[in-house]
Amino acid sequence: MIKIAELSKSFGKLNALKNISMELLGGQLTALIGPNGSGKTTLIKSILSLVKPTSGRIEIQGKNIGNDDNYRTSIGYMPQIGRFPDHIKVYQIFDLLKNIRKIPDHMLDEDLYLEFNINSFRDKAMGTLSGGMRQKVNAAIAFLFNPRILILDEPTSGLDPISSEILKNKISTENKKGKLVILSSHILSDIDEITTHVAYMQEGNLIFNGSFEDLQLKSNEIKLGKAIAYLMRSQQSNITQ
Amino acid sequence: MPKLILYIFRDILRNKIVIALSIFLFAVSFVLFNLEENSSKAMLSILNMALIITPLISMIFAAIHYYNSYEFIELMLAQPISRKKILSSEFFALGLALSVALLAGLGLPLIIYQSGIDGIWLLTTTIPLAWSCIAIAFAITVNIRDKAKGIGTVLLLWFYLSLIYDGLILFTMFSLSDYPLEKITLGLIALNPIDLARVSIMLKMDVSALMGYTGALYKHFFGSVYGFAFTFGILLLWIIVPLFIAHHSFQKKDI
Numbered sequence: 016m017i018k019i020a021e022l023s024k025s026f027g028k029l030n031a032l033k034n035i036s037m038e039l040l041g042g043q044l045t046a047l048i049g050p051n052g053s054g055k056t057t058l059i060k061s062i063l064s065l066v067k068p069t070s071g072r073i074e075i076q077g078k079n080i081g082n083d084d085n086y087r088t089s090i091g092y093m094p095q096i097g098r099f100p101d102h103i104k105v106y107q108i109f110d111l112l113k114n115i116r117k118i119p120d121h122m123l124d125e126d127l128y129l130e131f132n133i134n135s136f137r138d139k140a141m142g143t144l145s146g147g148m149r150q151k152v153n154a155a156i157a158f159l160f161n162p163r164i165l166i167l168d169e170p171t172s173g174l175d176p177i178s179s180e181i182l183k184n185k186i187s188t189e190n191k192k193g194k195l196v197i198l199s200s201h202i203l204s205d206i207d208e209i210t211t212h213v214a215y216m217q218e219g220n221l222i223f224n225g226s227f228e229d230l231q232l233k234s235n236e237i238k239l240g241k242a243i244a245y246l247m248r249s250q251q252s253n254i255t256q
Numbered sequence: 257m258p259k260l261i262l263y264i265f266r267d268i269l270r271n272k273i274v275i276a277l278s279i280f281l282f283a284v285s286f287v288l289f290n291l292e293e294n295s296s297k298a299m300l301s302i303l304n305m306a307l308i309i310t311p312l313i314s315m316i317f318a319a320i321h322y323y324n325s326y327e328f329i330e331l332m333l334a335q336p337i338s339r340k341k342i343l344s345s346e347f348f349a350l351g352l353a354l355s356v357a358l359l360a361g362l363g364l365p366l367i368i369y370q371s372g373i374d375g376i377w378l379l380t381t382t383i384p385l386a387w388s389c390i391a392i393a394f395a396i397t398v399n400i401r402d403k404a405k406g407i408g409t410v411l412l413l414w415f416y417l418s419l420i421y422d423g424l425i426l427f428t429m430f431s432l433s434d435y436p437l438e439k440i441t442l443g444l445i446a447l448n449p450i451d452l453a454r455v456s457i458m459l460k461m462d463v464s465a466l467m468g469y470t471g472a473l474y475k476h477f478f479g480s481v482y483g484f485a486f487t488f489g490i491l492l493l494w495i496i497v498p499l500f501i502a503h504h505s506f507q508k509k510d511i
Contacts, residue, residue: 026510063334065511084338092334098327100267107263114259115335153331 016041016164016195017062022071024057031057033219035071039197039212041163044190046206046227047199048243049216055199056095058216059166062197063092075164088116091162095169097153101142105133105152108141109159116160127155130181146173154182158189165189165196171205183209203240210239215246222250257341260332264349268321274357277313281306281361289369296461299374303461306362307454310382312414314389318350319410322394323403330511343506347394347499351387358383377460384491385453389414391498392449398505421448442477446486449494456487 017039024032031054039045047055060066062073064080064087072079075086099108113123128134131151136144144152150173157165167186171179187209190196200206213230215223223230223246231237234245268274285302292298325346332342362382366375393410400406425444429437445451459478477483 060511065330065333067508067510085336087334087336090334092331094327094331094334096327097331099331100264100325100328102267102270103263111259111263112335115332115337156331 016076017197018072018074019058019062020072020074022058022061022073023069024054024061024066025069030219032061032068035219035221037214037221037224039195041195042190042193043212044186044196044198044210045212045214046203046210046239047197047214047216048203052218053216054219055216056168059168059197059199062166063087063090088160089163091157091160091165093153093157093165093167093170095172097149099141099149099152101140103141104137105139105141105144106137108152108156109137112156112159118160122161124158124161125155127151127158127182127185130185131155131178147175147178150174151178154185158185163194165194167196167198169200170198171200171202179205203243204238207239213239213242215243217247217250222246257337257345260341260345261349261352264325264345265352268349268353269356271317271321271353273313273317273320274353277309277317277354278357278361281309281358282365285362285365289365295369295371296374298369299371299378299461300458302362302365303378303454303457306378306382307385307450307457308418310358310386311389311418311450314354314386315393315410315414316407317354318390318393319397319407321350322346322397323406326511333511339506340503343394343398343503347390347502350390354386354390355383358386374457374461377457381453381457381487381491384488384495385449388449388491388494388498391495391502394502395498395505398502398509417448417450421451425451438474442474446490449491452487452490452494456483 019035019037019039022032022035023030035054035058047058049055057066061068062075062080064073074080076089078086080086103111109128131154133151133155136148141149141152150170154167154170154174157167165186170182170186174182183205186196186198190209190211198206198210210227212226213223214221227239227242230242230246234242236242236245284305288298288301288305289295292301329342329346333339358379363375363379366378371378392413396409396413397406400409425441428444429441445455455474456478459475478487
């Protein structure tokens with residue numbers, strides 16, 4: 016579904032992405048992992064063409080993302096921080112996005128809207144919502160249009176345990192339906208059970224990209240956190256050698 | 257896109273700064289009309305105040321609004337909608353909201369005190385001036401990532417356009433007073449939208465008679481249909497050119 020070829024991005028002297036090539040297919044749930052400043056967000060933003068790459072190509076469903084904006088109809092995005100204009104009401108945000116996406120009502124996926132009970136605060140202004148409530152709105156928006164690709168940046172941060180569980184279940188269900196999910200998270204124990212693939216980044220390089228099982232075999236660890244620790248260690252010994 | 261403009265517009269209208277601007281303009285014009293016996297003198301004071309406050313608030317508010325909307329813009333850009341549409345929506349929503357604020361703050365007192373044609377001139381020049389200031393602010397803020405630096409630059413530019421530029425023109429005219437500089441000065445005035453607005457309104461009022469030969473010459477020019485077209489054409493350029501620069505930079509920008 017997503018094919019990235021020799022993608023590089025530099026901000027001035029800083030090379031945020033260094034020659035990244037990877038392919039992501041439907042039905043994968045790829046956990047994008049790496050320390051702060053490793054280029055995860057830049058990679059996600061490149062896929063959304065929020066960041067314009069210095070060189071390299073990104074193809075989504077076989078098409079190069081050039082100046083075409085329509086490819087984003089197949090993507091649902093949940094940003095790390097979702098701020099909205101303070102005086103816009105919750106239902107107006109949904110109204111606005113429905114107006115932009117123009118998808119008939121019966122094709123909408125309102126599961127999260129209902130499960131998070133967003134209806135109970137639909138008349139509140141966005142500026143009065145708590146961080147967790149805003150995150151719920153963000154999550155509901157990402158899933159609302161039944162996109163084939165879901166890109167979630169730190170989706171569970173700020174959510175209470177119950178909501179976080181609801182969201183994880185939803186991610187897993189959609190993934191099993193054959194959707195591609197790209198998920199970045201720092202809380203590895205959170206995504207242990209749902210991850211199928213792992214992409215590990217460090218300083219703009221893609222160090223590991225493969226299935227979780229391969230990583231488990233390679234590292235001889237079952238838990239995602241420990242497997243990643245193994246990757247980090249092996250990376251460090253590479254440098255010292 | 258109309259819906260996006262509408263929602264952003266409504267959001268801005270509820271903003272405290274916009275409401276405060278309206279109330280402030282209304283209160284000051286009201287007081288000035290009551291204090292001054294001579295209504296054309298009051299008009300001149302209102303003109304001076306409006307031409308200081310409007311560009312200041314338009315530029316600073318547009319800059320603050322842009323930076324505060326950054327995450328929202330990011331979210332919208334993840335939707336299948338072009339960058340051009342998003343920046344245009346923000347621009348039109350701001351322009352419309354400030355126009356409403358100016359109509360309420362300046363327009364109402366002008367109607368109540370029956371200021372006649374002078375009042376209409378004041379409004380028809382101040383409103384395009386506000387749009388132009390928003391466009392100028394966008395051209396700057398889109399190119400500067402840091403909020404404090406961006407707002408600071410906008411503020412400095414306002415200071416330059418409203419105060420320093422006048423001083424420079426006066427200085428040039430004074431030191432070169434032996435030469436016929438009328439046409440050159442006219443050109444210099446057109447290079448600053450705030451000055452252009454001020455001069456064109458002032459020359460439509462009675463006070464221009466006090467300005468001697470130059471005043472008479474400009475009155476002849478600005479009073480003609482040609483002068484009218486000139487003022488609005490240049491003001492329009494002062495909206496289109498900065499907006500074009502803003503769009504051009506926004507298109508290539510990393511969010």
